[in-house]
Amino acid sequence: MGRRGPKPAPRALKLLRGNPGKRPLDPGEVAALKASGGPQPPEWLAGEALAEWNRRAPQLAELGVIGAIDQAVLALYCQAWERYLEAKRALGRKSRVVKPRGGNPYTSPLVTQVRDALADVIKLARELGLSPSARSGLKIEAKTPAGGLDEFNAGA
Numbered sequence: 001m002g003r004r005g006p007k008p009a010p011r012a013l014k015l016l017r018g019n020p021g022k023r024p025l026d027p028g029e030v031a032a033l034k035a036s037g038g039p040q041p042p043e044w045l046a047g048e049a050l051a052e053w054n055r056r057a058p059q060l061a062e063l064g065v066i067g068a069i070d071q072a073v074l075a076l077y078c079q080a081w082e083r084y085l086e087a088k089r090a091l092g093r094k095s096r097v098v099k100p101r102g103g104n105p106y107t108s109p110l111v112t113q114v115r116d117a118l119a120d121v122i123k124l125a126r127e128l129g130l131s132p133s134a135r136s137g138l139k140i141e142a143k144t145p146a147g148g149l150d151e152f153n154a155g156a
Contacts, residue, residue: 077124084117
């Protein structure tokens with residue numbers, strides 16, 4: 001039998017949300033992530049997967065949500081993203097329904113590939129805090145330049 005209730009959130013996400021549960025936080029968790037540095041892409045990652053890595057890894061590392069230990073999860077997310085894009089391109093403007101002669105119509109296998117890849121992307125994005133619902137409770141303060149004013153309050 002699995003764990004009950006929601007999955008535990010990483011300490012960095014709890015801090016960004018303002019620690020809504022007010023439970024004591026493990027101080028070693030973020031220190032371990034920062035000590036490990038940002039994750040580096042695995043050497044076998046290429047193409048669209050590597051491009052997605054280069055977009056997401058710096059953002060997640062800056063927020064303190066991931067460290068080097070999270071390389072595999074981020075790589076899996078990037079591969080799922082690449083599989084989704086490839087399946088979507090293969091499907092293109094083709095018919096979603098295959099109508100064989102003398103047989104019953106059925107859904108194109110490409111539709112199933114797109115759907116499965118998208119489901120993987122969504123699951124892994126949620127794990128990394130990349131979906132809107134995963135970020136809904138985050139309280140990220142805007143960084144201000146050295147002068148102390150951000151671009152929206154410069155004239156105020």
